[in-house]
Amino acid sequence: MITLTGLWQQLRQQSKRLWLGQWLAFCGAAVAVPIPLMMPLLVDEVLLNQPGKLTQTLAALLPPAWVGPIGIIACVTLFTICLRLGSVLLGVATTRIFVSLSKQVTLGVRQTLLDKLSRIRMQVYESLGAGQITARLLTDIETLDKFLGETIAKVLVAVLSVIGVAVVLLWMHWQLALIILLLNPFVIALTMVLGKKVKLWKQRENNAFEVLSQSVSETLEVMQQLRASNSDKRFLEKAKQAAETVREAATASGWKSDALSRLSFGVFLFGFEIFRAVAMLMVVFSDLSVGQMIAVFGYLWFMMGPVQELLTVQFSYYAAKAALTRINQVLEAEEEPHYPARVKGFNDQQPAAISLKHVTFAYGEGDPILDQVSLNIAPGEQVALVGVSGAGKSTLVQLLLGLYAPNQGQILFNDQAIEQLGYAQIREHVGVVLQHPMLFNDSVRQNLAMQQPYADDALWKVLEVAQLAQFIRDLPDGLDSQLGRSGVRLSGGQRQRLAIARMMLKQPQVVILDEATSMLDTHTEALLHAAMHTFLRGRTTIIIAHRLSAVKEADRVLVFDGGRIIEEGQHATLVNQAGSVYQRLYGQQTA
Numbered sequence: 001m002i003t004l005t006g007l008w009q010q011l012r013q014q015s016k017r018l019w020l021g022q023w024l025a026f027c028g029a030a031v032a033v034p035i036p037l038m039m040p041l042l043v044d045e046v047l048l049n050q051p052g053k054l055t056q057t058l059a060a061l062l063p064p065a066w067v068g069p070i071g072i073i074a075c076v077t078l079f080t081i082c083l084r085l086g087s088v089l090l091g092v093a094t095t096r097i098f099v100s101l102s103k104q105v106t107l108g109v110r111q112t113l114l115d116k117l118s119r120i121r122m123q124v125y126e127s128l129g130a131g132q133i134t135a136r137l138l139t140d141i142e143t144l145d146k147f148l149g150e151t152i153a154k155v156l157v158a159v160l161s162v163i164g165v166a167v168v169l170l171w172m173h174w175q176l177a178l179i180i181l182l183l184n185p186f187v188i189a190l191t192m193v194l195g196k197k198v199k200l201w202k203q204r205e206n207n208a209f210e211v212l213s214q215s216v217s218e219t220l221e222v223m224q225q226l227r228a229s230n231s232d233k234r235f236l237e238k239a240k241q242a243a244e245t246v247r248e249a250a251t252a253s254g255w256k257s258d259a260l261s262r263l264s265f266g267v268f269l270f271g272f273e274i275f276r277a278v279a280m281l282m283v284v285f286s287d288l289s290v291g292q293m294i295a296v297f298g299y300l301w302f303m304m305g306p307v308q309e310l311l312t313v314q315f316s317y318y319a320a321k322a323a324l325t326r327i328n329q330v331l332e333a334e335e336e337p338h339y340p341a342r343v344k345g346f347n348d349q350q351p352a353a354i355s356l357k358h359v360t361f362a363y364g365e366g367d368p369i370l371d372q373v374s375l376n377i378a379p380g381e382q383v384a385l386v387g388v389s390g391a392g393k394s395t396l397v398q399l400l401l402g403l404y405a406p407n408q409g410q411i412l413f414n415d416q417a418i419e420q421l422g423y424a425q426i427r428e429h430v431g432v433v434l435q436h437p438m439l440f441n442d443s444v445r446q447n448l449a450m451q452q453p454y455a456d457d458a459l460w461k462v463l464e465v466a467q468l469a470q471f472i473r474d475l476p477d478g479l480d481s482q483l484g485r486s487g488v489r490l491s492g493g494q495r496q497r498l499a500i501a502r503m504m505l506k507q508p509q510v511v512i513l514d515e516a517t518s519m520l521d522t523h524t525e526a527l528l529h530a531a532m533h534t535f536l537r538g539r540t541t542i543i544i545a546h547r548l549s550a551v552k553e554a555d556r557v558l559v560f561d562g563g564r565i566i567e568e569g570q571h572a573t574l575v576n577q578a579g580s581v582y583q584r585l586y587g588q589q590t591a
């Protein structure tokens with residue numbers, strides 16, 4: 001879980017830069033604080049002709065001819081400009097340091113969230129859509145970033161300025177100073193009460209944005225199919241409604257937060273007006289000079305900026321807390337169990353044996369999809385899993401890969417339990433090709449290599465086996481041709497062949513083909529099977545298919561029904577078994 005305190009701790013780890021930033025901020029405030037004092041001094045000492053400290057100091061520094069109204073005004077103006085310039089330059093340097101510090105912390109939060117995505121359980125992803133996660137990665141982190149940037153860059157300068165002004169005011173006229181200084185805590189307390197509402201509005205706004213983001217990303221994901229069924233407008237209409245909700249929530253959050261911020265600043269200004277009246281009365285009834293009064297007003301104006309900044313930071317503090325709650329919901333999502341590799345279970349030179357012992361599994365609370373399944377697959381054996389649609393074949397694959405864990409029973413590779421081997425080791429040595437392989441909006445090369453460095457020769461070799469080399473060669477950019485979003489520039493069969501090539505590149509000990517050639521024409525499929533023969537020799541293979549052509553070459557066929565293996569044997573034997581499920585499924589295809 002990330003907390004604001006935790007983020008502050010992270011900032012403090014960058015202690016050198018933090019100190020430098022704070023030191024520059026201090027210097028910036030120190031340079032800016034005397035500015036309002038300069039011009040009012042001129043009023044008393046030059047305009048009202050009451051020479052005092054300023055005239056004495058300048059008389060000591062300047063040639064006597066310069067110590068007149070022109071000389072003094074010119075010197076003071078020049079000095080004030082220098083102070084302002086110094087304050088601007090120090091402000092830029094401070095902001096630069098603090099912004100880079102805050103961006104570093106935001107990057108850390110983003111990376112923590114991205115790291116977490118690789119550990120979240122698959123069940124969680126089923127309910128948490130891509131749009132929701134994207135919204136949290138973008139909008140919520142943006143809110144947090146804004147707060148951090150504002151806080152560390154501005155709060156310190158604002159607090160130092162307020163303190164500096166307070167000191168000068170107390171020195172000039174402590175009774176007047178106390179009136180204005182006591183007003184500040186009251187305004188801050190009021191903002192804190194109002195700020196809690198901002199948190200709620202911001203949360204509503206971000207929730208609405210999340211629904212919009214989810215709706216748009218889902219619609220875009222299946223745009224082709226939606227357009228083909230003439231449903232795209234209806235789905236976009238739904239997204240438009242979500243956009244309308246965002247407008248409502250954002251409008252409410254936008255103007256209400258601004259109104260509250262103005263209200264709290266307004267309270268400060270009411271106090272300010274009363275204070276001005278009191279100051280003028282002091283000129284009439286006490287020894288406060290006109291110049292001093294102007295200086296006090298100058299300081300009040302000077303104080304207003306920092307006070308408003310502090311008030312705004314409070315509001316973004318509540319918005320950041322709302323964002324953090326939503327970020328933490330992702331960070332606290334249930335993770336898949338982590339099993340470190342305790343044993344080395346795979347040998348690069350030898351195929352692996354696979355066994356299931358009384359494996360029972362259900363998605364959630366439902367009926368078991370796999371019911372006490374036990375099976376042994378020998379090293380190098382080719383096994384076909386068949387059965388009616390929904391029998392649980394793909395579920396078994398998910399379990400073998402550790403994407404879901406069995407409720408009961410055990411899965412072993414080379415007699416080592418999954419928990420001993422660790423998921424990472426298994427996924428490294430098991431190559432899977434699914435019916436609808438995922439492809440990225442990237443080049444053929446990247447889609448094959450999956451962020452790993454492979455030589456072109458290796459890529460062409462697997463493309464050759466996958467019966468895709470000629471097609472890629474004919475593309476204008478060869479391996480660098482772009483495939484479009486989800487590989488739309490390839491046909492279904494070409495996508496499947498590309499996925500097979502990608503799997504072969506990995507040289508896995510166990511190969512799982514889950515309807516991996518279902519979109520290929522029978523001629524290409526036959527060529528592919530023939531070409532893959534050598535590759536599959538010496539690897540344990542599980543083939544899931546409805547088409548007989550993909551099944552009959554297997555050493556053994558397992559027939560799934562109702563979550564159990566109900567028939568087992570070679571194709572020739574099963575297909576001739578009168579009344580068998582296998583015969584019902586494949587008898588006709590054989591004929």
Ligand SMILES: Nc1ncnc2c1ncn2[C@@H]1O[C@H](COP(=O)(O)OP(=O)(O)OP(=O)(O)O)[C@@H](O)[C@H]1O
Pocket residue numbers: 126363369387388389390391392393394395396
């Ligand atoms: N993520 C999931 N959450 C809940 N239920 C699921 C999930 N995935 C699959 N199921 C259910 O599990 C059952 C088995 O699905 P599975 O995909 O394993 O069947 P299959 O034998 O591979 O079917 P097919 O031949 O059609 O691919 C189905 O009834 C399906 O509704």
